[in-house]
Amino acid sequence: MDDEPHAPSQIRFAQAAPRCGACTRQGFACQSPAMPNGRCRMHGGGSRGPITAEGLARSKTSTRTHGRRSAESIALKRQMRSAFVQLRDMVRATNAELRETEALHRQMLRRLGR
Numbered sequence: 001m002d003d004e005p006h007a008p009s010q011i012r013f014a015q016a017a018p019r020c021g022a023c024t025r026q027g028f029a030c031q032s033p034a035m036p037n038g039r040c041r042m043h044g045g046g047s048r049g050p051i052t053a054e055g056l057a058r059s060k061t062s063t064r065t066h067g068r069r070s071a072e073s074i075a076l077k078r079q080m081r082s083a084f085v086q087l088r089d090m091v092r093a094t095n096a097e098l099r100e101t102e103a104l105h106r107q108m109l110r111r112l113g114r
């Protein structure tokens, strides 16, 4: 058994990997091993989103974590809101009518001297 973590041939193979080459903050070319996109793990850049039609379709379904902003849900919310406004107006109208009736009732009681 040898104590070497990697065989010399493996080290040579790793060192032969293409380099990133991105311009570092020190002004030098980055020497880290490049990924398939040509840049290292630190200079790979952010994801630009799905590229293939399949990936886009998958993304569209997978990013929907809840249905709170789906077209169906928005339509339902509008319906609920308009029903609420209608009910609120009915309650307000009924309350106004009730106040009028109570005022008339009080007037009548006063006239009758009670």
Ligand SMILES: [Zn+2]
Pocket (backbone or CB within 6 Å): 020, 021, 022, 030, 031, 032, 039, 040, 041, 042, 043
């Ligand atoms: Zn790099």
